Amino acid sequence: MSNKDCIVIGGGIIGMTMARELTMRGLSVTLFDKGKLGMESSWAAGGILSAMRPWSEDPYSSELSNLGKECYAKFVEELKQQTGIDSEYYQSGLLMINATDVEQLRQWADENQVLIAENYEDYPSNMRLPAKSIFLSEIAQVRVSKLLKALHASLIKLDVTIFENTAITGLEINNARCKSVTIGSKKYYADSFILSAGAWSQQILASINEDIKIKPVMGQMLCVKFSRQQLKTMVLDGGHYFIPRRDGHVLIGSTMENVGFEKETTQSARNELMEWACALWPDIADAEFVKHWSGLRPATDNGKPYLGKLEDYENIYINAGHFRKGIIQAPICARNIADMVC
Numbered sequence: 001m002s003n004k005d006c007i008v009i010g011g012g013i014i015g016m017t018m019a020r021e022l023t024m025r026g027l028s029v030t031l032f033d034k035g036k037l038g039m040e041s042s043w044a045a046g047g048i049l050s051a052m053r054p055w056s057e058d059p060y061s062s063e064l065s066n067l068g069k070e071c072y073a074k075f076v077e078e079l080k081q082q083t084g085i086d087s088e089y090y091q092s093g094l095l096m097i098n099a100t101d102v103e104q105l106r107q108w109a110d111e112n113q114v115l116i117a118e119n120y121e122d123y124p125s126n127m128r129l130p131a132k133s134i135f136l137s138e139i140a141q142v143r144v145s146k147l148l149k150a151l152h153a154s155l156i157k158l159d160v161t162i163f164e165n166t167a168i169t170g171l172e173i174n175n176a177r178c179k180s181v182t183i184g185s186k187k188y189y190a191d192s193f194i195l196s197a198g199a200w201s202q203q204i205l206a207s208i209n210e211d212i213k214i215k216p217v218m219g220q221m222l223c224v225k226f227s228r229q230q231l232k233t234m235v236l237d238g239g240h241y242f243i244p245r246r247d248g249h250v251l252i253g254s255t256m257e258n259v260g261f262e263k264e265t266t267q268s269a270r271n272e273l274m275e276w277a278c279a280l281w282p283d284i285a286d287a288e289f290v291k292h293w294s295g296l297r298p299a300t301d302n303g304k305p306y307l308g309k310l311e312d313y314e315n316i317y318i319n320a321g322h323f324r325k326g327i328i329q330a331p332i333c334a335r336n337i338a339d340m341v342c
């Protein structure tokens with residue numbers, strides 16, 4: 001299908017990675033976003049390159065995360081070579097504390113040849129860690145804001161046609177094929193269409209499909225800064241976590257809120273995150289407060305993303321619903337869909 005056109009709807013990490021993959025395979029791609037590229041859920045993400053609890057994941061989603069993990073170092077290195085932007089990928093490891101499902105964790109680690117260590121001690125002296133914790137040294141992180149910048153720069157280099165602040169309002173269908181996307185009275189034609197509009201994907205498909213169910217789950221996050229890096233590993237405690245960056249920034253995540261498309265940050269979430277953070281690591285109270293933000297994770301009923309050709313249509317594909325794993329799963333999902341399209 002080289003020389004044929006493809007339209008990608010939604011320019012978060014999934015749509016940008018998708019557009020890049022298709023372009024590198026020789027297709028001419030147009031990418032639409034209702035706002036600025038990468039500024040919705042993707043920008044809000046922490047960048048942990050693992051599911052929170054891989055051992056209790058749906059197996060299909062877990063497989064995508066594993067495959068995503070395997071190709072990440074190469075993915076970010078290629079982006080760096082192409083754009084000069086370093087996404088700050090590195091294996092900082094992840095320390096699990098207060099885990100209630102330790103036996104499942106051990107079994108999963110065993111089955112997947114994941115190294116675990118029981119006595120991690122390289123943490124700030126006044127951190128109040130429980131006696132028992134488990135360290136997963138191979139888990140990596142990426143600085144998502146930089147990764148998104150690199151992806152955007154790469155799309156420009158590859159001559160992808162980008163329309164920002166341009167919301168797709170409809171799909172024109174004829175004989176089980178999509179002919180064009182509509183933006184008010186304007187139409188844009190292509191041979192293939194890929195829907196990657198995150199939490200908004202269900203709305204865009206509403207007039208032609210009732211089976212795709214994706215709902216937004218808001219997550220709020222804080223960022224503080226120390227003058228230098230003090231914590232070296234990510235720390236996960238139930239639903240809360242620290243993600244330390246090498247320059248002293250520390251992300252404090254996150255909430256899970258079913259509030260529809262509401263995205264306002266709240267004082268109660270800020271209090272919840274700060275209370276958890278300061279109880280575990282009192283120095284957080286003295287760090288410089290940098291930012292409080294939120295994003296809408298695209299959640300599905302069964303924990304699996306929608307990935308493939310849309311039933312009943314010859315040329316509409318969907319790559320959406322990655323919930324808490326869109327960053328890690330983006331490169332592998334882009335490859336999977338590109339294999340179907342090309």
Ligand SMILES: Cc1cc2nc3c(=O)[nH]c(=O)nc-3n(C[C@H](O)[C@H](O)[C@H](O)COP(=O)(O)OP(=O)(O)OC[C@H]3O[C@@H](n4cnc5c(N)ncnc54)[C@H](O)[C@@H]3O)c2cc1C
Binds near residue numbers: 009049166220294320
């Ligand atoms: C607080 C938080 C922390 C997270 N941490 C992690 C993590 O550590 N690791 C991880 O792997 N994942 C994490 N995630 C999940 C991850 O952010 C998402 O899975 C991922 O960003 C989904 O990417 P996306 O491109 O599908 O969605 P989005 O980034 O939301 O992109 C969808 C795009 O579609 C556009 N769009 C919507 N409607 C239209 C329309 N009509 N026309 C055109 N464009 C449209 C939007 O403007 C948007 O840019 C986190 C999420 C949150 C909120």
